[in-house]
Amino acid sequence: MYELQYSKPSSVNDAVAEVKNSSDAKFLAGGMTMIPTLKARLSSADLLVDLKGSNLSNISVSSSEVVVGSMTRHCDVASSNDIKGSLPALAKLAGGIGDHMVRSCGTIGGSLANNDPAACYPSAVLALDATVVTNERSILAADFFEGMFETALNEDEIITEIKFPIPEKASYIKFPNPASRYAMVGVFMVKKTDEISVAVTGAGENGVFRCKEIEDVLNSNFSLDALDNIQISDDNLTSDIHASAAYRANLIKEMAKKGLKDLI
């Protein structure tokens, strides 16, 4: 790790100010991605601004919305009775991220800001049409993810909370990469009052995406066997040592078939 300074301001405004005032400062959330990349010298910063003091880890649930503070840890989302009651697929997703240590440190804001193409949360945010709220603005999910590790965030912009509309039903099915246990394919499916939406993570060359092929089928035929004979195209899907694009296309279908059972 290159030498750096550390600070833990006590408000979002102070955190933003500190980042603005320094030449190469970065926000630190759970550190689960940040610290290893710093240690491996794949990344550097002159100042790490820790968001733990900024009071961003609340969960609040109303009849229409689940609002999760950006510094809420995966384990807290996973164990929240409110979330389990109103949006259980989100709790399940959080409970399936990494291992105990990762879940006790990693945060939803860190995960979204990082936008790892194999991360789980982006699929929930995209499928649920959630809103990513920052210190400056509200960003619709459809506008937030801009490709692998790319988001609409500015350098000195902090995610403060994420607002998830509560759908009729939702499901998340993940096929873990056998090495990293990130998603090799993760499919988040949502039954809204008027439509089905499906987002896929782990598989896209440009990160998380909405899977129109599945959505179209289910919007015209919402039944258990609707997906049995579909063929997902492997265009724009990732091929790597773990899985070819064709295999990932198959996993999208298979995970969606499983997820559909939870929706019906």
Added chain:
Amino acid sequence: MPDGGSTGIGASVKRKEDYRFLVGEGNYTDDINRPNQTYTYMLRSSSAHAKFSIDTSKASKANGVVKIFVGTDMEVGSIPCGWQVDSKDGTPMREPAHPPIAKDKVRYVGEIIAVIIAESLEDAKNAAELVDVNYDDIPVIIDMQDALDNSKGLVHDEIDSNVCYDWELGDSEAVDKAISEAAHITSLDIRNNRLIPNAMETRSAIGDYEHATGQYTLYTTSQNPHVIRLLMGAFVLGLPEHKLRVIAPDVGGGFGSKIFHYAEEAIVTWASNKIRRPVKWTSDRSEAFISDAHGRDHVTSVKLALDKDGKFLALKVDTLANMGAYLSTFASSVPTYLYATLLAGTYTTPAIHCNVKSIFTNTVPVDAYRGAGRPEATYLIERIVDKAAREMGISQVEIRRKNFIPVDAFPYQTPVALQYDSGNYNATLDAALKKADYEGFAARKADSAKRGMLRGIGFSTYLEACGIAPSAVVGSLGARAGLFECAEVRVHPTGSVTVFTGSHSHGQGHETTFAQLVSEKLGISTDMVEISHGDTNNIPFGMGTYGSRSLAVGGEAIVKAMDKVIAKAKKIAAHIMEASADDIELNNGNFEIAGTDKSMSLADISLAAYVPHNYPHEELEPGLDEKAFYDPLNFTYPGGCHICEVEINPNTGEVKVEGMTAVDDVGKVINPMIVEGQIHGGLAQGIGQALLENAAYDNNGQLLSGSYMDYAMPRADNFVDFKVGNEVTLCTHNSLGVKGCGEVGAIGSPPAVINAVVDALSELGVDDISMPATSEKVWNAINQAKNKN
């Protein structure tokens, strides 16, 4: 009740060493810090094959830098290979020079090109970024078939080929004849996947030269400090033993990867003299992936000839074995004497021939990894037997029983040099079938089918040769060292005991098992016994721990030393109690005069030995401290039966291990709990190899699976509860009757797993799948089979 009281042979004594590990007070190499110590960063090649030039002038001026060394600064001996293997035409193996720091050419990603020594590790790393390296890339050789074609290039210019040796064992004429006449031939092409050892503790080394005395000390993560002293002292740095002390303190796992003498050890030792300060290096995990010797990596084609009833007539094996870019310490012996000699397995195959070409490639050196050669042999035998059974319509159990070496055939001379002393392969098979509930398999398969799942069961009735090794035998085969073991048993004045052993424990639990030997023999509790290992200044001599040799060789040396202690103690007791030594019997720790109630305890005798007022001075020296060397008469031959049951989701290709049964014959069991633990660990690694682990290179020689993000280490949820049992036949040539249990799990299990996968897929017409059987591979195999049908 175990034979030797509550802490003797047969008792599951809790591991004495675990407390200090569990409370975080182990003393590993990286925990050690020497006064005025410096820190080293090894700058490693990012190119797999290149001429290079290097400029360190800017880096040398960086903050905190003490000294930077490049290859031409370190004119020392070549890192040696410990075993000479001759080609079948009689020429010795090609043995290219292996400098600790590359001089002008690099041959794999990870090879050291500069050594940056600084006041802190961060200073060293910062300076490393200022080193200017210019690579002039040369075509890279990764694939072993490519390596056979000289026009594709040479890994080493100074030798005329990428073939290290072209070696054979067995009777090729007899094999060819049998194959030409056989009723049935089964053929199979096999890759034994390259693995990365991944010991929990990464390697570390501290060189500490004391100017005033000219004494060098090397602290290192080694399985065999005396061997390192020999290899590094005699061959690389030219240091005599009395000036070089090697300490391998607590070591957190090795699996073979810490047997070898590595460049970093020589570098820190040498550099500590040059800069007159201690020099410390600790590998980080990413570095371990590209600098610890890898394991396995064979490509083999195999043919089995059978008569019409399924009796094996001949086995023909052709193997390419990857050596990587340089010969590591035991690399040459692994695919030859630890491999081809095993090809009879548990069977009476009368004719066997094996040809091995070992190949240099632009990859990390490959060497022994848990099982070393024996897993590779076992895998091909048990796979070809499985395939033959399917082709001939014989059951997996029957074909094995038909061909087992019968119990009354021991000692059994195989056609590939080894003579097995004992075994009972039907006994382990029977016990395993029962434990695995083989009878219930059909019902479980039907249940899986109901759920749309495929279920399979796979067998491996394996054998291995360990207890390495009779020195005269291995010497005649090219080993450049003896493979005996040494022990000293020191009875202290008040009757407690310290054993100094040349074996080295890095997870095996020697501090407990060896103490149980003492408890059994001398009749004292293990609490009264301390096992000391890992320091060439404390231990008289040692060849270390690998090849499941610690108990069968190291333990026997302890027994021999104890026998001397007992003989002397009897004489002392006889003198004091005024009897004849012949009449003294040792019972439960008491030296008794037979037929009387007169007796002395060990403590009484040792006190008399160290306070020798009433003592037979004419006949005996004072003290009670004996040393023994033990050179085994033969290898030991554990064997057994592993049965794996898997369930496969045909839609995704996911393989779930549903059952893993291992009934092994490891000879006499000293501590059942420790043996079971060793088997569990071995099974975990075997299943890991079969389903998950793979070291993958791209065509440019970059390691694609260079971190845990991409190298799939098995985890607890990849397994089921293992069902482990044992059936004992005693080793006939050591006094304890022990064989060895460290590697059997990793040796026996991979083919059982793959056979189970193939079994599940066989109804679709699949007859092979390569390791690791990832979900995608299985899914592809299912699709291809479906398309064919």
